[in-house]
Amino acid sequence: MPTRVELVKVEVIGENPDQFDEPFTLRIVLNVLEDPPKGTVDVKFTWSPIWDFPVDQELDELEVGPLSTIGQHELVLECDPPQLSKIPDPTGQTALMVSLQYNKHEFLHLGFSVETHCILEETPEEYTDPSTLRRKIGRCFPKATEIAWDAALLGELNEQTLQELAAHQRSGTQRKSERDDFTSDEDDEDGGDISDSGSAKPAKKPRRDTVVAS
Structure with missing residues (x-):
């Protein structure tokens, strides 16, 4: 206000x-x-x-x-x-x-x-x-x-928000890289998940973290 x-x-x-x-x-x-x-x-x-x-x-x-x-x-x-x-x-x-x-x-x-x-x-x-x-x-x-009137306060909040967003993006990128490496190792060893019937299931794609800037 x-x-x-x-x-x-x-x-x-x-x-x-x-x-x-x-x-x-x-x-x-x-x-x-x-x-x-x-x-x-x-x-x-x-x-x-x-x-x-x-x-x-x-x-x-x-x-x-x-x-x-x-x-x-x-x-x-x-x-x-x-x-x-x-x-x-x-x-x-x-x-x-x-x-x-x-x-x-x-x-x-x-x-x-x-x-x-x-x-x-x-x-x-x-x-x-x-x-x-x-x-x-x-x-x-x-x-x-x-x-x-609150321009100075908004400026501080915007700067803090940008820093938090950048840190979140860096963290998300690191987690995605670790999941990609882990999935790649599983694919090399098994070529996919094996069910009880012996049929091969395709390896699950790694979930992507999506950051929406508001």
């Missing part, structure tokens, strides 16, 4: 709008419907300016969980702000992306629209002071993706 985890709620914690160089803090509530995942969840934050040549910044990567019980789980996550020196023009529309992954497979993507503006009357030629910038986190656009 596949594990299913759904988003219940997401909200921004703290002031909004806020100063550009303040950390991001989000509250995410997830609901585990069945068969809780055994491992932890990786959370990645990415700052993605929207222009012709975007320069994405990997802000932070966290490990949370495991979400080991059925029901709701509340995550309060904080990550560092983007580095202003790496952004040619921080003003305008921007995106904050949050990726939740299990076993390196993304099951939930949260995209936030972010508006950044300068509070100075005159626009500077270069933005070097983050205190002159204000950001406002807007609407969240969630996207859920179905993944194979």
